[in-house]
Amino acid sequence: MGHDLTGIRSFLQSVHPYDSLSEDTLDTVLDGFQILNFPAGEPIYDLDEQLAGLYLIVSGEVAITDPNGVQVSALGPRNSFGERGLLREGRSVTAARARTESKLLLLPADVFERLMDKERAFARYFDRARPKRAGTADLAEMRVSDLMAPNPLSCPPETSVQAAAAMLRDARVSSIGVVEDTRLAGILTTRDFTTKVLAEGLPGETPVSQVMTRDPHSLGPNDLGSDVLQMMLERKIGHVPITDSGRFKGIVTQTDLTRHQAISSAVVIGDIAHAETVEELTGYTKLIPQVLAQLVATGKPHDVVTRLITDIGDAVTRRLLKMAEDELGAPPVPYLWLACGSQGRREQTGVSDQDNCLFLHDDFRPEHDTYFAALAKFVSDGLDACGYFYCPGDMMATNPRWRQPLRVWRDYFSGWVAKPDNEAQMLASVMFDLRPISGDDDLFTGLQAETLAMASRNSIFVGHMVSNSLKHVPPLSLLRGFATFRSGEHKNTIDLKHNGVVPVVDLGRIYALQGRLEPANTRARLLAARDRGVISETGAKDLIDAYDLIAHTRLEHQAHQIKHGQKPDNFMAPTSLSDFERGHLRDAFVVVRTMQSAIGQGRGTLG
Structure with missing residues (x-):
């Protein structure tokens, strides 16, 4: 040098x-x-x-x-x-x-x-700014910070054993850290109360410092699950305190390890399939945030995480439909329940409303609607109870407009394509993401390809759809790098949904329209657009990599909130990222904006 x-x-x-x-x-x-x-x-x-x-x-x-x-x-x-x-x-x-x-x-x-x-x-x-597409981490490879229970219960050394026992009871945990001058001095478990307090007949006012395990072996937040397993086995302990420079940060228990091994999307779906009541379903769907956080922590790619989370939503919908039929009886004509929006694209996260509709057989008669209105209400109410809140735009099968025979749906699509006004563009955008969930698939077979062919031939419709797709723009500013909200509830944050993933979702939908591509999933659309030559090889690579990073960042943000007991959302402060991470995210947004510029100018490719 x-x-x-x-x-x-x-x-x-x-x-x-x-x-x-x-x-x-x-x-x-x-x-x-x-x-x-x-x-x-x-x-x-x-x-x-x-x-x-x-x-x-x-x-x-x-x-x-x-x-x-x-x-x-x-x-x-x-x-x-x-x-x-x-x-x-x-x-x-x-x-x-x-x-x-x-x-x-x-x-x-x-x-x-x-x-x-x-x-x-x-x-x-x-x-963190270089998410991998291949390989996943198992429990042994997870970071301790993703396994531990944060905000651990603690008390000073002079606390009485009776007071400490009450704290354990109220918090419903099995251990408490004894902290002196911010340093972890010891740990006390429910087993200690049995073997050291009750067995020896110690009075309730005995200070915890007399019965605690002093200076317990601990690990750091960045150690691995394998380190926890090894320490538990070698030292025959069930609680491993986590410290950072001596400060008590958390604890990992055998229960934590079992919970991370036992809870998966497959287990939750299996339980959902056998639920007898909506109340049972709500108990299982409450586990979704934990499943999402665990999937993110184990290094799953974002499209795998959202697919597995969406699978849970699909299972809930199918179970509710079965419950509705059990209550209402057999349907008067065949039907098909379809999802649109993020569920239709298999891109649900920890924050999802419901977007759905009903296709009915053309033998449908007006008097049959009493049945299907009741079925739609049962399912939509059940979805709302399970955390999939009602669509703010009323894009649900409970709305008679979205509960129609197949012939009406064909008229809807042809009308939107023929007269692409603002409402038609919005509705077409939603309906191009349709995916069957349960019922008679023949009601959808061929309709998607027919509609794509009709729409792609109409240059005016395509032009309107392109213009509509450019309404959501990446949050880039001139000086600070990111255009954050300047006031209100989300001040100093960016919206990783509407200004992050949605611009790419919109681009993917346009490419699907231009290439008559049938996939509904955004990443699958980008790959299909590349393979069909709708976008260039380099353009596709850049946009897919940019999308991967933005979607990955969004999921990590939600997982972080879940881990800290917060309700997940899409609003992230750029200051929560390192300088390097912010640089990568800026680059990803630049790629998206460049691809928007290209498609807006009729080029549709990059590089």
Whole structure:
């Protein structure tokens, strides 16, 4: 590295994750870094340029611009940018230039990858922005932070055993940490009350410090489930406290391990299939947040997580339909219950309303509607009770408009295509995501292909659908990188649904329309559009990778909320991410905006 070695070492030791590296490793990194100086206005790299590695700003300010030359962020000291293999295999989908005189450090790609392979803290910091598509983690590979019960019960050493026992009873837990000056001094379990307090006849005012296990062995939040299993087996214990620099952060119990092993979407679906009442169903659907958080923690790709969560919603719907038929009797004519929206696309998360409709056989007569209105109400009410709240736009089978014979549905679709006004565009967007859930599939067979063919031939309809798809835009601003809400309940956050995944969902629907593609799932549509040549190979790769990151970030946000006892939503503060993560997310949004620009100009491809 040559000159200024001491100053650069000091700087790196103030920047995470370099501050986590050992002295020897830091020496190696110092030898690998290149010092680069750029005058104001000079390009650092151009669009689609092969990147040399990871840049770190020491001083100055760097502007990141999209393919149209629009600035999407301005980065300052300690911000990283560059090594973005996520988007185009080392080629940048953005450009970078020095806004002011800037001093940068360049970590070559090969050194970066070696650190990712060998340094756990370094990899943890950068890996979240590089979600993997292959492989999953089992219980032994999960982080302790994903297994532990947060906000653990604790008390000071002078607490009486009687008071501690009451705390355990009220919290319905089996252990309590004894904390002195923020440090974990000991742990007391229900077994200790039996073997040390009751068995020895100690008075209720005995302080917990006399019976607790002192200075218990503990693990850190970043250790693995395998470490917990090993400690429990070797030390024959059922409670492992989790500490961070001595501070009591959580606890992992045998019950936690069993719960993570036992609860899965398949188990929940099996229980749902045998539920006898709506009340039983609600008990099972309450487990959905936990299942979602567990799937995210085990490293499942976002489309696998949402597919498994949607499978639960499908199972609930089918069970409710069976309950309704048991109560109402056999239907007067064949019917088909279909889902649209996120359930239709198999993209449900921890926040879902219900969007559904009924296709009825053309033998339907007006007097039959009494039956189907009752069936729709039973199912929709049951879904709402199970957490799938009523559609705010009344896109449900309880609305007579969406409970019609097949001939009426054919008229709906042909009318929307022939006269694509604003309502027609909105309704067509929803209905193009239809997927049968239960009933007579023949009522849907052929209709989708027929409608796609009819719609794709109408250039005016396609044009209106393209314009409608551009109404949701990524949350990019000129100076700060992200356009957050400026006021209100969600101030300083971005909406990862309407400004994150929905723009890609809309693009996928347009590609499906242009290519007459039958998949309803967004990722499947993007892959099919690539294979059919609707979008270019590079455009598809960039957009799929961008979508993967945005959807992954959304699920991690919801999983984090669930883990901390909060109701999951789609509003995330960009400040909750690291600088590197924010950089990746900005790049992903730039890709989406670029693809929107391309399809808006009639090109539909990128690269």
